Every structure is written in C-alpha cells, then in structure tokens.
Amino acid sequence: xxxxxxxxxxxxxxxxxxxxxxxxxxxxxxxxxxxxxxxxxxxxxxxxxxxxxxxxxxxxxxxxxxxxxxxxxxxxxxxxxxxxxxxxxxxxxxxxxxxxxxxxxxxxxxxxxxxxxxxxxxxxxxxxxxxxxxxxxxxxxxxxxxxxxxxxxxxxxxxxxxxxxxxxxxxxxxxxxxxxxxxxxxxxxxxxxxxxxxxxxxxxxxxxxxxxxxxxxxxxxxxxxxxxxxxxxxxxxxxxxxxxxxxxxxxxxxxxxxxxxxxxxxxxxxxxxxxxxxxxxxxxxxxxxxxxxxxxxxxxxxxxxxxxxxxxxxxxxxxxxxxxxxxxxxxxxxxxxxxxxxxxxxxxxxxxxxxxxxxxxxxxxxxxxxxxxxxxxxxxxxxxxxxxxxxxxxxxxxxxxxxxxxxxxxxxxxxxxxxxxxxxxxxxxxxxxxxxxxxxxxxxxxxxxxxxxxxxxxxxxxxxxxxxxxxxxxxxxxxxxxxxxxxxxxxxxxxxxxxxxxxxxxxxxxxxxxxxxxxxxxxxxxxxxxxxxxxxxxxxxxxxxxxxxxxxxxxxxxxxxxxxxxxxxxxxxxxxxxxxxxxxxxxxxxxxxxxxxxxxxxxxxxxxxxxxxxxxxxxxxxxxxxxxxxxxxxxxxxxxxxxxxxx
Ligand code: SF4
Numbered sequence: 239x240x241x242x243x244x245x246x247x248x249x250x251x252x253x254x255x256x257x258x259x260x261x262x263x264x265x266x267x268x269x270x271x272x273x274x275x276x277x278x279x280x281x282x283x284x285x286x287x288x289x290x291x292x293x294x295x296x297x298x299x300x301x302x303x304x305x306x307x308x309x310x311x312x313x314x315x316x317x318x319x320x321x322x323x324x325x326x327x328x329x330x331x332x333x334x335x336x337x338x339x340x341x342x343x344x345x346x347x348x349x350x351x352x353x354x355x356x357x358x359x360x361x362x363x364x365x366x367x368x369x370x371x372x373x374x375x376x377x378x379x380x381x382x383x384x385x386x387x388x389x390x391x392x393x394x395x396x397x398x399x400x401x402x403x404x405x406x407x408x409x410x411x412x413x414x415x416x417x418x419x420x421x422x423x424x425x426x427x428x429x430x431x432x433x434x435x436x437x438x439x440x441x442x443x444x445x446x447x448x449x450x451x452x453x454x455x456x457x458x459x460x461x462x463x464x465x466x467x468x469x470x471x472x473x474x475x476x477x478x479x480x481x482x483x484x485x486x487x488x489x490x491x492x493x494x495x496x497x498x499x500x501x502x503x504x505x506x507x508x509x510x511x512x513x514x515x516x517x518x519x520x521x522x523x524x525x526x527x528x529x530x531x532x533x534x535x536x537x538x539x540x541x542x543x544x545x546x547x548x549x550x551x552x553x554x555x556x557x558x559x560x561x562x563x564x565x566x567x568x569x570x571x572x573x574x575x576x577x578x579x580x581x582x583x584x585x586x587x588x589x590x591x592x593x594x595x596x597x598x599x600x601x602x603x604x605x606x607x608x609x610x611x612x613x614x615x616x617x618x619x620x621x622x623x624x625x626x627x628x629x630x631x632x633x634x635x636x637x638x639x640x641x642x643x644x645x646x647x648x649x650x651x652x653x654x655x656x657x658x659x660x661x662x663x664x665x666x667x668x669x670x671x672x673x674x675x676x677x678x679x680x681x682x683x684x685x686x687x688x689x690x691x692x693x694x695x696x697x698x699x700x701x702x703x704x705x706x707x708x709x710x711x712x713x714x715x716x717x718x719x720x721x722x723x724x725x726x727x728x729x730x731x732x733x734x735x736x737x738x739x740x741x742x743x744x745x746x747x748x749x750x751x752x753x754x755x756x757x758x759x760x761x762x763x764x765x766x767x768x769x770x771x772x773x774x775x776x777x778x779x780x781x782x783x784x785x786x787x788x789x790x791x792x793x794x795x796x797x798x799x800x801x802x803x804x805x806x807x808x809x810x811x812x813x814x815x816x817x818x819x820x821x822x823x824x825x826x827x828x829x830x831x832x833x834x835x836x837x838x839x840x841x842x843x844x845x846x847x848x849x850x851x852x853x854x855x856x857x858x859x860x861x862x863x864x865x866x867x868x869x870x871x872x873x874x875x876x877x878x879x880x881x882x883x884x885x
Contacts, residue, residue: 274311275308279312302463306470313466314495324384332395336395336397337400341400341422366458384449437507451471467488471485471489474488540571547568549567579780585771612632632714645693650696654677654707657712702722723755775846777855788855797812825839844858
C-alpha cells in the first residue's frame with residue numbers, strides 16, 4: 239500500500255523523473271563505455287591534437303590527439319566509481335556508528351561526537367589534502383579519505399535521526415514487549431530514518447563527484463594519463479591558450495551529473511516529506527474490524543454519544559514479530575457536553591488510546607476498531623489526509639508540556655493563526671480578530687500585545703492557555719486533553735481545570751481528559767474510565783466510582799491519593815508496577831498485584847461487565863459483586879476524604 243502510493247506520487251514528480259533519467263544515462267554511459275566509446279581512453283595520434291568536433295571525433299581531440307568524447311565516457315566510469323567508494327565508506331561507517339551513538343548514548347556517543355566535531359571544524363578540502371599528503375596521491379586513497387570525512391557527516395545525521403526515533407511510541411511499544419536493542423535498531427529505527435539517509439546519499443554522491451574532480455585536477459586523485467573528469471580539466475587548463483573548448487565537455491559533464499543527483503535528492507526529500515505529513519508513511523489509519531460493535535455497557539456508554547469508540551485495539555510487533563496488543567478492546571463513549579476522565583498509571587495504554595483515536599499511532603503500530611464515530615460519522619478506514627480535517631477541526635487536542643509543544647521560532651499569535659489558516663478560509667483580518675477573541679476566551683491578558691510574544695515569554699500556565707486557544711480555534715466538538723496539567727504547579731493546575739470547565743459551559747464541547755491524576759478527574763469529570771494494562775477495568779459516574787469503586791485497581795488508586803486527613807505513616811500505594819504487554823496474562827491483568835486475587839481470577843479472561851454498585855457502572859472483575867471496596871467522597875472544598883464505607 240505504502241510502496242504503491244509512493245510510486246504514484248513519484249510518477250507525478252515529473253522533474254524528479256527527468257533528472258533520474260539523466261542519472262541513468264550517465265550510469266549507462268559509464269557502465270558501457272568499453273562497448274559504446276568509439277576509441278579507447280588513451281588512444282590518440284598527436285598529429286590530430288586539438289582537432290575540432292567532427293563526425294569522427296564528436297567533441298574533438300585533446301592536445302595528444304585523444305578522443306574527448308571517449309575520455310568523457312571513461313571519465314564518467316571513474317567519477318562514479320570514486321563517488322560510490324566514498325559514499326559506500328560513509329554509509330558503512332557512519333550509519334552503524336550513528337545508530338549506536340544515538341540509541342545507546344553514553345561514552346560511545348561522547349567519543350563519537352568529539353571526533354565528529356574535530357573533523358568538521360576543519361574545512362573539508364583542507365583536511366582531505368592534508369590526509370592525502372600523508373597517505374600519498376591515488377584515486378583509491380583520496381576517495382577513502384573523502385569517505386572517512388563523509389562518514390562523520392553521515393554519523394551525525396544518523397545519530398540525530400536515531401535520537402528522535404528512539405523516543406517514538408512504536409519504539410516504546412517494541413521495548414516493552416521485550417524486543418532486543420538490535421531488533422529495535424535494525425527493524426524499527428533504521429527503516430523509519432531510511433528516507434532521510436537515502437536523500438543524504440544522493441547529495442553525497444554529487445559532492446563526491448565534485449571532490450574526485452577537484453582532487454584529480456590538483457594531482458592528488460587520478461594520475462595522468464588516466465581519463466577522469468578532473469584530469470581532463472587539468473589537461474584543458476594546460477591547453478587553454480590553444481583551445482578553450484577542451485574545458486567545456488568535462489565541466490558540463492560534472493555540472494549536469496551533480497545537478498541531476500542533487501535534483502533527485504531534492505525530489506526524494508519532497509516525496510518523503512509529503513508522505514510523512516500526509517501519507518501512510520509513519521502512521522497507520524484505524525482499520526475497521528469485521529463484525530458488529532460490541533454491546534453498549536452501562537458506565538462506558540451513553541445514549542446518542544458525541545464520540546463512540548467500540549472494540550479499539552492497538553498492537554505493535556512483539557519480540558518474535560507477531561502482533562502484541564498494547565490496547566485491548568477499549569469501548570467508551572463521550573456524551574455531548576460531557577467530560578470523561580480516562581485514568582491509569584504510566585503504561586496503562588491511555589495515551590496510546592488517544593493517539594489511536596486521532597489516527598496518530600506510528601508505523602509499525604496497527605489500530606483496529608469496530609467503530610470510532612464522531613457525531614455519527616465513522617472515522618475508521620480514513621487516511622491520514624482525511625483525518626487531518628477532523629484533527630484540529632472537529633477534534634481539538636491539548637498535550638502536556640505546553641512550552642515544548644509550541645514552536646519557539648514563531649509568535650504564539652502566529653501559531654494560533656496557522657490553525658485557522660489550515661482549517662478555514664478566513665481572510666487575514668478575520669484570522670487576527672479570531673486570535674484575539676480566542677486569547678480573551680482563555681483569559682490571556684492583553685491579547686493584542688501578547689499574541690506578538692514568543693513561547694519563551696510565557697509561563698507554563700499561560701502557554702497551556704495558548705495551547706487550549708489553538709485547540710479551540712475551529713470550535714471543536716470534542717477536546718482531547720492529554721495530561722494537560724501534569725507539567726504545571728498546583729495552583730496553575732486548578733486555574734487550567736477551571737478554564738476547561740468554563741469552556742465546556744460556554745461552548746458545549748465534550749472533553750476526553752486523559753490523566754494519571756484522580757484528583758484532576760475528581761475536580762472536573764462527569765464520568766471516569768479507568769485503564770489498567772491495556773484494558774478498561776472500570777467505568778461509571780465519577781462521584782459513584784469515587785464513593786464506591788467496583789474494581790480493586792480503582793480502590794488502590796483512590797487509596798494512594800493524598801487526602802486532607804491527618805496522615806499516619808507512609809502514603810499507601812499499589813505494590814508493583816504495570817507489567818509490560820509481553821507479561822500480560824490471558825486472565826485478569828491485575829491479578830499479580832491484587833490483594834483479593836483468587837484462583838478463579840487466573841482461570842480465564844475477565845470481561846468488562848455491568849457491575850453491582852450502581853445502575854450505570856461497569857467493571858472487569860469476577861469478584862466485583864461481592865467485594866466491599868473502599869472509596870473516597872468529595873468534601874465541600876473539593877479535597878478528597880475517605881468515606882465511611884468499610885470492607
Ligand atoms: S478478577 Fe480477581 S484478581 Fe482481578 S481484580 Fe478482580 S479480584 Fe482482583
């Protein structure tokens with residue numbers, strides 16, 4: 239799918255195809271020079287020296303009577319072989335070292351980067367000439383030196399790309415499934431950074447051709463009488479008084495070949511960039527699963543929801559390459575004007591669920607769902623391009639780390655305006671008016687002035703208000719807020735939550751609030767859905783779930799909240815951590831950490847079912863009907879205090 243789409247896009251890039259054809263002609267000319275060239279590279283009759291172009295000698299002859307056209311073809315052979323030698327060394331040395339340096343870091347990275355900085359601090363040609371002076375002239379040696387210098391460039395590029403790729407979700411996915419470092423590097427990181435490396439290779443080939451010609455011209459590369467474009471230029475310079483024409487064929491050959499490689503590189507860069515932004519490269523759409531949506535459950539479902547998610551599953555390749563599910567069959571509704579809190583510890587799958595809803599799970603992740611419907615409109619099966627109109631338009635998104643989410647190079651006003659320009663056909667003045675209106679809506683003081691400020695001039699809380707303004711720009715029906723208060727201090731957290739409540743009231747939008755903090759949910763959410771190890775384990779109205787949880791995990795989370803009672807001893811916590819997906823059992827995922835676990839909990843998969851404590855409750859626990867779990871209740875000041883419920 240991806241390859242045929244890439245090919246179709248490539249076929250539409252006429253200029254790239256033209257220059258690729260030029261490269262092919264040069265390659266073919268070089269490869270078949272012994273067959274196609276009318277003369278050998280050194281065949282010549284000095285009495286025919288400096289002959290003008292003719293039918294016998296298409297580009298004339300040089301001072302020694304050698305056919306310029308034939309030497310040009312053999313010169314192409316040398317130029318390309320030299321370029322492949324240099325770039326081959328750069329790839330073989332630079333790419334593996336860059337991968338290891340970027341992925342492992344530590345002493346290897348420090349040593350590699352000091353070497354790279356040392357090499358790059360000296361101008362390329364000066365360094366090459368110095369090294370060749372030590373090693374002695376000759377094509378193989380000079381191009382080996384060029385290759386080593388290029389290897390440092392390749393190392394730096396690969397390291398940078400690897401540093402970014404290792405933080406990606408799909409790498410985390412493979413890591414938590416027990417994938418080895420070698421597998422992560424060569425099966426997951428390398429394929430994803432390959433497009434950028436391919437572009438760099440084409441640009442380096444062009445550079446290596448120029449380097450070979452330069453070094454040969456200076457007498458440090460190919461040695462006379464061998465035919466290379468550099469030695470031909472050198473010969474032409476020696477005869478410049480008798481014939482200026484001799485410099486033209488090798489000069490034009492170098493110009494066209496270098497231009498062709500550069501144009502192909504630029505074309506590929508455009509192609510990959512367009513695919514990464516709007517194609518199937520890098521992210522995968524939500525695939526509809528065959529079958530009907532799972533039955534609506536009390537607690538997780540509401541009548542006529544704005545967002546309906548049914549049987550959502552996200553998987554990444556496991557250690558043996560088979561799909562490893564990191565989110566399993568999540569079904570959840572968000573009602574109109576409702577705030578739903580999706581809570582769980584790190585590794586529970588809540589953020590991956592949000593990414594899946596937005597169609598942003600990166601390759602090689604796979605997303606499938608029976609339904610993901612927004613206001614009745616099905617989103618499964620939509621491409622990245624088709625979902626673009628939904629993201630930022632009908633669904634607004636707010637992430638944690640607001641300062642990091644804003645581009646430091648643009649004013650905050652520009653960044654909000656960009657969303658409007660992308661999703662609406664508003665004119666300039668209308669956009670400016672709307673930006674001011676949005677800043678007023680999120681209570682940024684002096685909006686006319688502050689919209690011209692840069693992100694670093696904003697505090698964390700104010701920057702989050704800007705992010706919320708961006709999310710609201712197109713009047714979304716649904717706001718997905720992923721840990722919107724995590725990076726903020728407590729007083730600012732409260733202000734941001736109050737703002738979300740106020741905006742829900744004034745706009746009527748729904749909010750899916752993803753957080754690890756039950757205190758945040760208690761403050762604003764109408765309904766809460768608790769995730770553990772990739773599964774929804776409990777759902778229901780917030781007040782009811784807090785007062786009387788139906789799942790031991792929810793009880794554990796509530797028990798570990800700091801409460802406004804006199805604390806005696808250490809704050810309670812749930813023993814252990816969320817196990818990685820590779821260790822999730824078929825039966826209850828929480829059994830390992832559950833104080834109420836019995837043999838029957840480990841006997842078979844546990845379904846999310848309607849649960850006893852109330853009519854709108856659901857829990858994934860075989861004992862939920864018999865356990866009396868301890869909850870908390872909201873005090874008038876919104877702080878959380880224990881209920882009188884006993885066990
Ligand atoms: S099914 Fe058993 S192990 Fe799982 S949460 Fe319920 S009581 Fe605990």
